[in-house]
Amino acid sequence: MLKALCMRLAHLGLSAHFVFDMTTPPITSKDLLVASAGPGGFSTVDAICSVARSHGGRVLLLTAQPETGSSVRHANVVAYVAAQTMADDGGGEKSRTLLPMGSVYEGAMFVLFEMVVFKLGEVLGESPEAIRARHTNLE
Numbered sequence: 607m608l609k610a611l612c613m614r615l616a617h618l619g620l621s622a623h624f625v626f627d628m629t630t631p632p633i634t635s636k637d638l639l640v641a642s643a644g645p646g647g648f649s650t651v652d653a654i655c656s657v658a659r660s661h662g663g664r665v666l667l668l669t670a671q672p673e674t675g676s677s678v679r680h681a682n683v684v685a686y687v688a689a690q691t692m693a694d695d696g697g698g699e700k701s702r703t704l705l706p707m708g709s710v711y712e713g714a715m716f717v718l719f720e721m722v723v724f725k726l727g728e729v730l731g732e733s734p735e736a737i738r739a740r741h742t743n744l745e
Contacts, residue, residue, distance in 0.1 A: 607715040614723040617740045635662030642668045644711040645693030646675020655680035689714035
């Protein structure tokens with residue numbers, strides 16, 4: 607979902623990069639890292655957020671567990687995404703949920719990100735034509 611958000615932000619003409627892409631520049635004090643830890647924390651998310659903060663970057667953490675997660679302590683801002691994750695889906699064969707693992711959380715992020723991009727497009731004055739013009743033509 608974060609990679610999809612980066613793509614949409616690029617369509618809006620913003621400089622957006624995905625952490626694991628080799629073309630991602632170093633983070634600086636002018637940057638915002640948008641991180642996700644549905645169950646509240648992962649060692650990898652903690653490390654990436656810590657590096658971003660140590661270089662002056664700001665961190666927005668999306669999570670379904672804002673009270674208990676280890677990644678929360680690295681964030682400047684925490685956005686609560688009220689959705690089921692793998693951490694609270696019951697687990698095991700006897701406890702079957704509608705969508706497995708973190709799918710509800712990921713789906714909620716997709717909807718949230720599309721709404722953010724829609725509103726940003728309005729705020730930035732980007733026309734649908736300009737947004738489409740930034741879409742890849744290599745498909």
